[in-house]
Amino acid sequence: MSAHTSSEWLLLFCTIAIVVFIAITFKRMFWDEPLKHGPGFFLGVKVSPGFYEGEGIRWLRRYRTVVLAAHSILALAVLAIFVSGQWYLFPVWAGGGAVLLMVTFLGFNGYTRATLGANPPVRPSVAIPLETRHLSDYISWRGEALIAVITASSWALLLTNGDARVHWKVPVVFTYVILGLLLLKVIFARISLPLPADRPEEHYRWMEAQRRHWLHNVDIFRWFFIIILGGYALLHGWHVASTSAWLRWLLIGIVLAIWLYMVVSIIRGGRRLTEMGRDLLPVGSWSTPFRPARLMAPGFAVAFGVWFGGLILLLVFFHH
DSSP, X not given: OTTSOHHHHHHHHHHHHXXXXXXXXXXXXXXXXXXXXXXXXXXXXXXXXTGGGTHHHHHHHHHHHHHHHHHHHHHHHHHHHHHHTOGGGHHHHHHHHHHHHHHHHHHHHHHXXXXXXXXXXXXXXXXXXXXXXXXXXXXXXXXHXXXXXXXXXXXXXXXXXXXXXXXXXXXXXXHHHHHHHXXXXXXXXXXXXXXXXXXXHHHHHHXXXXXXXXXXXXXXXXXXXXXXXXXXXXXXXXXXXXXXXXXXXXXXXXXXXXXXXHHHHHHHHHXXXXXXXXXXXXXXXXXXXXXXXXXXXXXXXXXXXXXXXXXXXXHHHHHO
């Protein structure tokens, strides 16, 4: 293990943080996800009374089998990278893991809506929010400017002073994720969905809380990668940093602090949103007379698909 560089030790500690985060949030974010809207819904799809005493048992077992399979693959992959000593592949594992979990969840969700929720209930009337929203209400441009400066500085340091042990897949994948998530933030902040005519104000507050919770967690996630990118650049582009144990531990401490904040934020925010939406209609569980039920706006789905596809191509390219 002593042959590993300082940056690889940083990647190891960051990967451990990610693994612990997945373990802590597994039950709430994955295992219990179909049940969070109560017995009247499965993954946000409206189901008939008594569903979980009959057909729902098979659906729940099927869903949890798929979830366990995906997480087992992740566990075996991270163990293989650790044992092989090729720790520079941890960022590829993190990106590939995000791809695997996202594809698994969205795929099963899409399958559920195409079969179990093929004919969602149609509500005869809907409400449309008239409140004007601005990007500055959701995005801190000062924070984005700081992210841009750190990203550009990290690349400048690596390009001008990077040592021979730089694995370019690390900064490339991290930068792609950081910039791509900004684009998705902008689109997600702009989209607007119809509201049920019944209790529209409560539904609007709940949907706005979900929007802000999602954007807040994306920001934390991006800062997690920003700190790793900046630390990687320092450890490979600045000789003093590569030989300084205290700086390495400082970077690890900052990353772990951001990770802890992210865990607490996701758990607390998720509980609050679950309580707010306990007796409200989840998005995509109903349709209007004019449009089918959708879990997300078409523009966001297209943008996410393009970004996600690009990430997959990057990972495949670096794998070869």
